[in-house]
Amino acid sequence: MDWVVNVEQVNFSYFDKTVIKDLTCQLKPNKVYSLLGENGAGKTTLIKLLLGRLAPLSGRISVLGHQPGSQAVKNSIGAMLQVGTLPSNIRVVEYIQLFQSYYDSPMCWQGALQFAELEAQKNTFFGQLSGGEKQRLLLSLALIGQPKLVVLDEPTLAMDVYMRQRIWEKVVQLKAQGTTVILTTHNLQEVESVTDQVLVLRAGEIVAQGTPSQLKSNLQRSELRFASDTSEATIKSLLPNYAVHTEGQKIYIATDDAPDVISLLRQHKVTMYDLSVTPLSLAQAFMDITRGGE
Amino acid sequence: MKIKFLSSLLLEARLEVLSGLRTPSFVVPAVIFPILLYLFFGVFMVQGQLQDSVQASTYNLINYMVFGLMAPALFNFGANVAQERESGWLELKLISPLPASYYLFAKCLSALTFTLLISVLLFSTAWMFGDVQLSWIVWVKLFALGVVGTIPFCFLGLVIGLKFSAKGASAMTNLVFLPMAMLSGLWVPIFLMPEFMQQFAWILPSYHLSQLGLASVGLGQGHSTYFHLFVLSVISTILMMLAVVLYKSEGMSRRKRHRP
Numbered sequence: 161m162d163w164v165v166n167v168e169q170v171n172f173s174y175f176d177k178t179v180i181k182d183l184t185c186q187l188k189p190n191k192v193y194s195l196l197g198e199n200g201a202g203k204t205t206l207i208k209l210l211l212g213r214l215a216p217l218s219g220r221i222s223v224l225g226h227q228p229g230s231q232a233v234k235n236s237i238g239a240m241l242q243v244g245t246l247p248s249n250i251r252v253v254e255y256i257q258l259f260q261s262y263y264d265s266p267m268c269w270q271g272a273l274q275f276a277e278l279e280a281q282k283n284t285f286f287g288q289l290s291g292g293e294k295q296r297l298l299l300s301l302a303l304i305g306q307p308k309l310v311v312l313d314e315p316t317l318a319m320d321v322y323m324r325q326r327i328w329e330k331v332v333q334l335k336a337q338g339t340t341v342i343l344t345t346h347n348l349q350e351v352e353s354v355t356d357q358v359l360v361l362r363a364g365e366i367v368a369q370g371t372p373s374q375l376k377s378n379l380q381r382s383e384l385r386f387a388s389d390t391s392e393a394t395i396k397s398l399l400p401n402y403a404v405h406t407e408g409q410k411i412y413i414a415t416d417d418a419p420d421v422i423s424l425l426r427q428h429k430v431t432m433y434d435l436s437v438t439p440l441s442l443a444q445a446f447m448d449i450t451r452g453g454e
Numbered sequence: 455m456k457i458k459f460l461s462s463l464l465l466e467a468r469l470e471v472l473s474g475l476r477t478p479s480f481v482v483p484a485v486i487f488p489i490l491l492y493l494f495f496g497v498f499m500v501q502g503q504l505q506d507s508v509q510a511s512t513y514n515l516i517n518y519m520v521f522g523l524m525a526p527a528l529f530n531f532g533a534n535v536a537q538e539r540e541s542g543w544l545e546l547k548l549i550s551p552l553p554a555s556y557y558l559f560a561k562c563l564s565a566l567t568f569t570l571l572i573s574v575l576l577f578s579t580a581w582m583f584g585d586v587q588l589s590w591i592v593w594v595k596l597f598a599l600g601v602v603g604t605i606p607f608c609f610l611g612l613v614i615g616l617k618f619s620a621k622g623a624s625a626m627t628n629l630v631f632l633p634m635a636m637l638s639g640l641w642v643p644i645f646l647m648p649e650f651m652q653q654f655a656w657i658l659p660s661y662h663l664s665q666l667g668l669a670s671v672g673l674g675q676g677h678s679t680y681f682h683l684f685v686l687s688v689i690s691t692i693l694m695m696l697a698v699v700l701y702k703s704e705g706m707s708r709r710k711r712h713r714p
Contacts, residue, residue, distance in 0.1 A: 211549045234551040241549075243542035249476040250469055258469060261462040262550045301546065 163222070164189045164309050164340045165210060170219030172205060172364075179205045180216070181364040187342065187357075189308075192335050194351045195344040197361035203344040204242075206361070207311055210342070211239055224308060235264050238307035240298045240315055248287025252278050252297055255286065256304060263305035275330070276300035292323040299330065310334060312343040316350070328354050348372065382439055384413040384421060386432040398428055410434075462552050466560030470530065471567050480529065484568060488522030489575050497583045509673060511584040516667035517640040519576055519596065520660055523604045524635065526568035528627050530561050531611025536623030539615070558701075562608050569604045573597055588671065595670050603663040606686065609693035610659070616700035634660050645675070662686040 165187040172180035179202050187193055195203045208214040209221055212229020226232045246255065256273060260266040273279045276296040281289060289297065295315065302310055312331070316324040331354045334341055345351050348358060352372045360368035360375070368375055388395070392406045395413075399421065403414040415421045418437045425432060474480050496514030538544045547557055577593060580586040588596075614626050635641060637654040638661035644652055655661035662682040668674040669682070 213545065213549060231551060234549065237549070239546070239549050241542055241545060243546060245541045246543050247473050247538070249473050254469055254472075258462070258465050259550065261465050262459075262552045264458075264551075298546075305551075 163187060164224060165342075166220075166222040167206075167209075168220045170209065170216040170221060172209060172214060172216050174205075179364050180209065183219075183364065183366060185359060185366060185369070187340065189340050190335065190338050191356040192331060192341045192343070192351075192354050194348065194355040194358045195342065195361060196346070196348050196358055197344075198346070201361040202364040203361055204313060205364075207239075207241075207313055207342070207344065211237065211311065235305065236308045237311065238302035238305055238309075239311040239313070240295075240302040241311075241313045242317065243298060246286045246294075246297075249285050251283050251285055252289070253282040255297060256300060259301045259304050265306060266304050267306050269304075272300040272304045275303065277326075292319050295319060295323070295327070299327070303334070307339065309340045309342070312341065314344055314346075316345075324350065348375075381414055381416045382418045382437050384415065384418055384435065384437055385410055386435040387411070388431050388433065390430045395425070395430060398424065398430070459552060459556055463556050463560055463563070466552075466556065467563035467567070470560055470564030474526070474530070474564065474568065484522075484525040484529065485572055485575065487525075488518045488572055489579055491521070492518040492576055492579060493583065496580065497585075500585065508585045508587055511580065511586050512588065512671050513643070513668065513673050515576065515580045515584060515586055516596065516671070516673070517664050519573055519600050520603065520638070520664045520667065521635050521640045522572035522576060523565075523569040523600050524607050524631060524660060526572070527565040527604050527607035528611040528614070528631050530565045530568075531608055532614035532618075532627035532630075533620070533624040534561070535612060535615025536618055537620040540620045558612065562605070565604055565608050565611075566601055569600050573600045592670055596667055599663070599667050599670070603659075603666075603686075606659040606663075606690040606693060609690060609697050612697040613693055613700060616697065634658050637661070638664060640664060656685070657689070659686055659689045662689070 163186045167185045170183045223233045256269045387409045396404045500510040638658045666682045
């Protein structure tokens with residue numbers, strides 16, 4: 161099979177609001193894909209379309225060669241979604257055994273407990289688990305069917321730094337086992353080390369795509385920083401297509417062409433004290449692109 | 455029913471029952487309350503009334519059986535389904551290979567298990583302490599009636615669970631449960647109620663179920679058994695169809711489709 165996921169010109173709307181717009185992408189096996197975008201960019205909707213929980217208005221989606229939501233797909237896909245809470249008076253091992261019973265060839269429940277590092281908590285009620293333990297249980301439920309494709313919707317939400325790192329280690333482990341992983345995140349830097357391909361979504365469209373290093377090189381941007389007697393409003397009017405903001409006494413301008421911007425400001429007699437030009441961090445560059453800045 | 459998922463269904467039902475039993479705020483009112491009410495109204499209150507005690511004890515037994523089976527069915531479906539729908543727990547199950555209907559089957563099985571538990575406890579209490587004299591055939595009939603009679607309340611609970619939010623469903627279940635019990639004559643004999651209040655009973659499944667039970671011991675209001683069966687079937691069918699429509703619109707049995 162060439163593709164694990166094949167999305168062709170898919171459109172989806174919630175009533176009158178277009179959420180996915182003419183989206184096309186193909187995902188290869190044994191890779192880790194990160195869907196990056198702000199809230200409302202269409203990440204969760206795309207995930208729901210892949211899981212067969214929503215049907216596209218137009219276009220075609222194929223997952224593992226089948227229609228999303230079909231029994232064949234359900235048996236080969238695992239998902240960790242943003243679940244508010246599970247019934248609190250069920251034990252960890254009971255959840256794992258329940259989900260184990262759903263699949264054709266699941267891993268043994270002891271293996272799932274071990275993977276989630278919850279052996280010591282196996283008889284603990286869900287309501288008594290810490291936030292990180294709850295997330296790990298949800299991860300183990302997603303993986304117990306030994307899926308070929310795993311979807312992780314913001315898997316590190318509300319986790320501390322140590323637990324985040326542990327989750328990313330699990331993702332690397334999954335890839336090593338031949339599993340394709342799709343994860344959604346707000347923060348590329350966090351997943352940079354585990355991601356093979358990044359798809360940046362904005363208003364339901366893919367606005368950038370590539371390996372993290374390709375995207376980084378395409379996003380070589382700088383930030384001008386200076387103090388000025390000229391007001392922020394005047395500078396904004398001179399640079400309508402640039403992200404301009406003020407923090408304290410300093411004005412910040414994100415640009416991929418710093419010399420031109422400086423020369424334009426000088427032409428308009430904008431005073432610039434303590435001028436510095438620094439490369440934008442990756443996170444800032446992505447914030448720009450996901451928010452629709454220049 | 456696919457054999458492969460039979461073990462999943464039984465596991466689901468087992469966890470539903472365990473979850474209920476591990477929740478004192480559910481198990482005490484649902485299981486203990488009907489027994490206590492029966493002890494009070496069907497045993498202690500009728501002691502010493504030699505002429506009527508057998509009738510009163512039996513009458514109350516059947517009414518509290520109906521009252522007892524309503525709560526697990528309504529709450530298991532009503533408030534629980536709404537809560538699990540909102541929390542995303544249902545979503546996780548729906549993307550798993552388990553057919554969507556099994557989730558509901560499991561809830562139904564757990565409601566039936568509670569019906570069995572309540573019936574056994576209630577019948578034992580009546581047999582040991584109440585002035586109830588029934589043949590074993592009637593005991594079996596009542597037992598079977600309780601099990602089958604749980605189903606319309608499962609549908610009603612499901613309609614509430616699919617229609618309302620978690621908080622709304624909880625309130626709505628109480629709003630349906632308590633007046634329904636009252637207006638069906640489960641607490642106060644229906645013939646003692648004002649005429650206009652008695653009219654509500656015609657549309658209540660709990661009334662027809664209790665009348666079927668009472669008719670089997672010769673304490674019914676005199677309407678035909680077939681009439682009660684017919685009305686109960688019609689109400690059940692309407693509730694089932696309503697539940698199916700809501701179920702589908704929720705995308706629980708098929709994929710959601712939003713059109714502009």
